[in-house]
Amino acid sequence: MTLSDKEIIVKDLTFRYKEQKDRNAIEGINLEVEKGEFIVIMGPSGAGKSTLAQCLNGLIPHFTKGHYSGEVVVRGIKVKETPVSKMAKEIGLVFQDFEAQLFSTNTKLEIAFGPENFGVPREEIEEIIRRVLKIVNLEGLEDRPPSTLSGGQKQRLAIGSVLACMPSILCMDEPTTDLDPIGKIGVFNIARELHEEKELTLIIIEHETEEALNADRIILMEKGKIIKDGKPREVLKEVDLMEKIGLMPLQIPKYFSQVSNLEKADLPLTYEEGVQKFKELGLQIDEGKYQEILRREDEREKSYGDVIIQAKDVEYVYSNGTKALDGINLEIREGEFIALLGHNGSGKTTLAKHFNCLLKPTRGSVIVYGKDTKNSNVYEIGNYVGYAFQNPDHQIFADTVYDEIAFGPRMRGCTEEEVKERVAEALKAVDMEGFEKEDPFALSKGERQRIAVASILAARPKVIILDEPTTGLDYKEQKRMMELVKRLNESGHTIIMITHTMWIVAEYAHKVAVMRDGKIEMYGKVRDVFKEEERLLELSLKPPSIVSLSNRLGKTFLSVEEMVSCTKR
Ligand SMILES: Nc1ncnc2c1ncn2[C@@H]1O[C@H](COP(=O)(O)OP(=O)(O)OP(=O)(O)O)[C@@H](O)[C@H]1O
Ligand SMILES: Nc1ncnc2c1ncn2[C@@H]1O[C@H](COP(=O)(O)OP(=O)(O)OP(=O)(O)O)[C@@H](O)[C@H]1O
Structure with missing residues (x-):
């Protein structure tokens, strides 16, 4: 095979962002991809994975400027000399920040946008929409504005809208961060099928490793360089290397x-x-030691305090008629650490928003620290319950870390002296002392996530709700975030966490409530629930x-x- 037959050729590629002072984002990358190959690129945060992806479709150097050297050739086309709009036909990119990718007024138009732009006839577009909706499991939501979709549904839509363009190469930058475990496996299965059926060349960038077993090849990146390139069964056995560079083995x-x-x-x-x-x-398993673990767990269960949040027969219907909660009964005791699990769109976020009064039940009631939320408001309940949103960037707005965290206490009428004390206390809790003057948006995702938690802590709530606190973070940052949450729990905070990351549930939560279609289907200690694997599978979950x-x-x-x-x- 001659060089030009390759699907992708990257030669001595180096790129440094204009604002980047200390080092190159990627350095001396050499890579060849055959037609129909399925590649997973893994690496810790900042390794250069997204930068490489953007070099493949031309966003770099055409839109994002910096120092660029080397060459990228995709399907025989020199990327540097070709407009991005032309490259889009050859290589589809699903962005890491998928919400930024969605801009249409409904699901159907979002999927139709690409093919329309490429001049695909109307009748064919209808067929494409039908097929894509089925593939990404969004049938029935055709007319929904993307803003009303759940987090995972939005991510599915972003994948669908790129699939609709039928590119020859599909590159997905962390496409499964917000998907439920079965959805995650689903993306890899879809990928595998498309790749086999259509000889699609596939590049998936992921932190998480297990599903990568399906790929033809895994590339490990660290500090802008490729440090390993091989078959999944070889690369995934590199337990020590993965741990060393900050990936979860x-x-x-x-x-x-x-x-x-x-x-x-x-x-x-x-x-x-x-x-x-x-x-x-x-x-063999040491029975005595195992019983000791179970005994400690029972003791912990007995140590919880009074019921502080109570949901009674809660129903919630959104203004468009979607019934998101359907008869929820749940009691949370002081000091618990409970995880809300369930498939995309099962109602987790809707339920959690009832606990801090962002939403009020259509029927039934929610009692928080003795107050019926029907007769209360976010401001009052906010004294007890803090809510850290799914995406910290939706929460952060101030120019400095200090002002960001000071906002809550200032709103509550604290004196500047008290504000200062609370900001210092909150920054200490999240291990970010010294960041007061920084611009939150210039920080890494993990740091932004911790700032978001700090601004919640500044209101000194007893209960902390964390809506997917670890999405988009790499293993090291995920662990750091969860150690912080664990400390907060140990110091007396009650934790309610929504997550799709099962190893985090297993290692950190004590209780779980598993939702399906607005109902709680399973509830109990993590160990007891995770024992029921078949039942979990029916609910789109899969334990570690x-x-x-x-x-x-x-x-x-x-x-x-x-x-x-x-x-x-
Ligand atoms: N727009 C930008 N301006 C300046 N520096 C940037 C920019 N985007 C990324 N960088 C820097 O380039 C390096 C590589 O970043 P990149 O986003 O490619 O890593 P990544 O492996 O995709 O990480 P993640 O898993 O967090 O997405 C990092 O040091 C990062 O801080
Ligand atoms: N603003 C809204 N308007 C109309 N329907 C909505 C709105 N927000 C959510 N929904 C719908 O309510 C249902 C529950 O959504 P919710 O966000 O609570 O799910 P979730 O379990 O948190 O999902 P995910 O895991 O994807 O984040 C979904 O069918 C969703 O499409």
Whole structure:
């Protein structure tokens, strides 16, 4: 095959953003992609993954300026010499910030936009819309304005609108951050099918690793460079390397690398392979230690305080007639750490907004610290309950970190002296002392997320609601965020967290409520709920692989560390 037959050729590519002083965003990248290849690019935050993606479709250097050297050739076209509008036909890019990608007044028009622009005949567009809606599972929402879709539904729409353009190469930058676990697997399945059916060349950028097993090739990036490029079954066994660069290693090889002397090549990758290996190696679980873990958990359960939030027969109907909550009964006790789980659009955000009075029930009632929210308001309930939004950028508005955090206390009539004290206290809690004068928008996503939490803390609420606090963060930042949440819980805050990241639920939450179509379908201690894998699967959830492995062995462990501590070699 000659060079020009390649789908993508990247040669000695280096790029530095105009504002970037310290280092290049990507440096000396060399990459060749064959037609029909399925590649997953992984790397910690700031590794240069998004920059590389934008170099492929020409946004860099045509829109974003900086120092650019080297060459990118996509399907025989030199990107640097070709307008972005022309490149869009060859390579479709689903942006990391998918909300910025949506601009039409309804779902159908959003999907039709690309094909219309490329002059596809009307009748064909109808067919494309039908097919795409089915693929991304948004049938029935054709006429909805994107602003009324749930977070995950918006992300599905962003993927659908790019699929509709039928590009030869599809590049998706973290396309599954807001999707429920089955939706996440679904994107990889859709990708796989499109790739097999149409010989679509596929590049997916992801922090999370498990689904990457489906790819033909994994590329690891760190600090602007490619540090590993190989088959998934080889790359995903690099437990130490992944951990070193700040990526979450797969749990199964990590567990076996800690409890056995297996060579890297012999490490199992999936939980099914793990069950086999566990037996082969003659490993056992220490019953005494396991019982001790269960006993500590029961004690914790008994330590919770009074019921502070109570939802009674709550129904909620949005103004367009969508019934988002349908008979919710739930009690939350002081000191609990509860995760709200469920498929995209199941009603998690709608329910959580009832707890701080952003929404009031259409029927039924919500009682917060003895107050019926029907007779209260956000301002009053805000004394008890703080709400950190799904996307910190929707919450942040001030020019400096100080003013951002000071806003709440100032609104509440605190003196400047008190404001100062509260800002200092909140910044300390989120481990960001010294950032007072910074512009919040110039910070990394993880830092912005922590600033958003700090501004909630400044109102000194007893309950903190976190709506997907770790989306878009890499493993290191996710852990940092969750250690912060854990500390807040241990210091007496009640935590209510919405998330799709199952390992975080397993390792940090104590209770879970699983929703489906506006109802709570499962409720209980994390360990008890995660035991019921088949039931969870019906609800679009899938526990982390270490939970699946241990379930097959008759116990339920929630983290690799927990299982290692109970393994007899
Ligand atoms: N518009 C910009 N201006 C200046 N520097 C930027 C800009 N965008 C990214 N950078 C810097 O370039 C480097 C690579 O960023 P990039 O967004 O490509 O990383 P990434 O691997 O995609 O990270 P993430 O997983 O957080 O999206 C980082 O150091 C980042 O701070
Ligand atoms: N402003 C709105 N107007 C009309 N319908 C809405 C509005 N906001 C949400 N909905 C609908 O209500 C239902 C529940 O949405 P909600 O945002 O509570 O779901 P979710 O479980 O938080 O989803 P996700 O995991 O995708 O964030 C969905 O069908 C959604 O489309």
